[in-house]
């Protein structure tokens with residue numbers, strides 16, 4: 199697949215890292231297909247992260263993801279899903295490889311700066327959750 203879906207999470211938006219993160223994304227060769235600054239309601243955040251609803255951190259995750267504005271975007275590149283997950287690094291910034299977005303900008307395992315879709319199927323589902331077909335270029 200050649201598209202992935204990402205969000206710059208509330209911690210990174212609040213800390214002023216939108217520009218730094220977009221520069222890393224650009225330098226890694228991704229093309230922006232769709233992008234917006236938006237805010238998730240708790241209901242929408244709960245729906246977006248529904249796959250995690252049985253996990254112990256679900257409540258905290260939904261609360262955090264609806265705590266402030268996010269940047270949602272669809273990105274295009276060969277092997278987009280896998281290459282983007284390499285660019286962002288491990289979920290826990292303490293384990294993220296040097297130079298990755300999470301190593302540079304994440305605060306903790308929960309407040310970890312960015313989201314990256316984990317499969318082509320989820321990338322497509324997440325893109326259409328946030329964008330109409332007419333908003334993707």
Ligand code: GTP
Nearest residue numbers: 255258259288289307308309310312313314315316
């Ligand atoms: P995403 O790209 O955001 O999906 O992260 P991921 O694929 O690296 O991790 P995963 O899908 O397993 O978890 C989704 C998100 O839940 C993580 O990015 C964190 O924000 C949050 N999360 C995961 N594990 C923990 C945890 O142990 N504690 C807390 N508070 N949050 C967690």
Ligand code: MG
Nearest residue numbers: 313314315316
């Ligand atoms: Mg995930």
